[in-house]
Amino acid sequence: MVSAVAGKSRQVVFPSRGEITIDSIEVPAPGPEGILLRVALVGICATDLHLLAGEIGDPFPLVPGHEFVGEIAAIGEEAAATRDLAVGDRIAVEMLLPCRSCARCREGRYNLCEADDPATAGHGRQYGVNIPRSVAPGLWGGYSDYLHVPGEAIVHRLDPDLPWERAVLVEPLAVASRALARGRLVPGEDVVVIGPGPVGLLAAAAARAAGAGRVIVLGTRDERLALARRFGADAVVNTRTEDAVAAARAALDGRLADLVVEIAGVPAAQEQALGLVRRGGRVVLAGACGDGAALALRPDEDLLTREIDVLPSFLSAGGFEPAIALLERGGFPFEELVTHRFALEDAARAFAVVAGREGGVLKAVLDPSAAPGGDGV
Ligand SMILES: [Zn+2]
Numbered sequence: 395m396v397s398a399v400a401g402k403s404r405q406v407v408f409p410s411r412g413e414i415t416i417d418s419i420e421v422p423a424p425g426p427e428g429i430l431l432r433v434a435l436v437g438i439c440a441t442d443l444h445l446l447a448g449e450i451g452d453p454f455p456l457v458p459g460h461e462f463v464g465e466i467a468a469i470g471e472e473a474a475a476t477r478d479l480a481v482g483d484r485i486a487v488e489m490l491l492p493c494r495s496c497a498r499c500r501e502g503r504y505n506l507c508e509a510d511d512p513a514t515a516g517h518g519r520q521y522g523v524n525i526p527r528s529v530a531p532g533l534w535g536g537y538s539d540y541l542h543v544p545g546e547a548i549v550h551r552l553d554p555d556l557p558w559e560r561a562v563l564v565e566p567l568a569v570a571s572r573a574l575a576r577g578r579l580v581p582g583e584d585v586v587v588i589g590p591g592p593v594g595l596l597a598a599a600a601a602r603a604a605g606a607g608r609v610i611v612l613g614t615r616d617e618r619l620a621l622a623r624r625f626g627a628d629a630v631v632n633t634r635t636e637d638a639v640a641a642a643r644a645a646l647d648g649r650l651a652d653l654v655v656e657i658a659g660v661p662a663a664q665e666q667a668l669g670l671v672r673r674g675g676r677v678v679l680a681g682a683c684g685d686g687a688a689l690a691l692r693p694d695e696d697l698l699t700r701e702i703d704v705l706p707s708f709l710s711a712g713g714f715e716p717a718i719a720l721l722e723r724g725g726f727p728f729e730e731l732v733t734h735r736f737a738l739e740d741a742a743r744a745f746a747v748v749a750g751r752e753g754g755v756l757k758a759v760l761d762p763s764a765a766p767g768g769d770g771v
């Protein structure tokens with residue numbers, strides 16, 4: 395074990411559904427294969443709000459936070475040797491903790507890990523989502539000073555010059571990158587992205603960077619759509635005031651898109667996606683719609699006779715490498731996505747800002763080094 399750290403970590407805890415509190419926990423030294431990560435920034439995701447509301451299982455008590463980046467505070471000898479990492483290195487750790495032995499992990503689809511773990515009901519282990527704090531050492535969520543990184547974790551080194559405000563977007567950008575990979579984007583093809591939230595804006599940038607022909611972003615809020623243009627969109631469509639198909643066709647010389655990526659997470663947008671894609675095209679469904687949501691599709695008219703490939707894309711597997719490359723290359727106003735920053739103690743206030751869409755919030759982050767009581771801006 396290299397380096398010593400403070401013996402305790404603050405954590406934001408969801409003790410049970412609807413409850414949010416702050417607590418502290420003992421930080422043990424990592425074992426030979428382990429790493430202790432000091433969290434620099436952690437993004438607040440809509441998933442975290444759904445977790446608090448009890449809409450994603452019963453993982454309580456839970457320390458949320460899966461969009462974290464930080465630096466190595468301590469590292470076991472084996473981890474240091476096999477990963478070629480040292481104390482002080484900046485890293486991103488994938489939210490998925492693969493078992494590395496089930497059939498899905500072995501074929502690289504570790505977002506579908508089928509490890510037989512009673513805690514996660516066969517859904518694979520995910521930081522900040524489904525590993526209760528009661529599982530030792532209790533350091534499984536990013537809303538904290540420190541986090542445990544076991545031997546099976548997938549760890550990526552970050553350039554020391556990459557600002558944390560940009561690095562913290564790696565997980566949402568990895569989700570966007572996986573969505574485009576699932577959609578088999580070929581350079582020159584036209585792409586429609588539905589839903590200009592952080593992942594949608596990042597998907598537009600990733601499509602542009604991957605050589606898309608034209609990139610069109612559809613949404614309902616003009617300020618988000620204006621930002622989409624700066625994230626690589628050639629045209630934007632406000633679907634409140636414009637007919638989506640007519641406007642998309644107008645932007646694509648009368649054609650429909652080769653690839654549509656839906657990240658709005660509402661069934662109506664998923665149905666709309668089918669109408670925006672050309673015959674033989676691909677539709678990626680990357681937005682979670684919530685329990686009980688249902689689609690109204692016409693099997694023959696929408697799918698069969700047009701041979702549309704519908705490709706769900708779940709989480710971020712395989713997306714971190716392209717995401718880190720794009721963040722390091724720059725070229726898009728990534729830092730502007732991080733609009734709000736709060737101390738760990740102000741997590742409840744941060745949630746209110748995110749849930750209420752206050753102050754033009756795009757991505758709010760928690761900063762363990764921030765002083766409590768700030769207004770987030
Ligand atoms: Zn997220």
Ligand SMILES: [Zn+2]
Nearest residue numbers: 493496499507
């Ligand atoms: Zn597995």
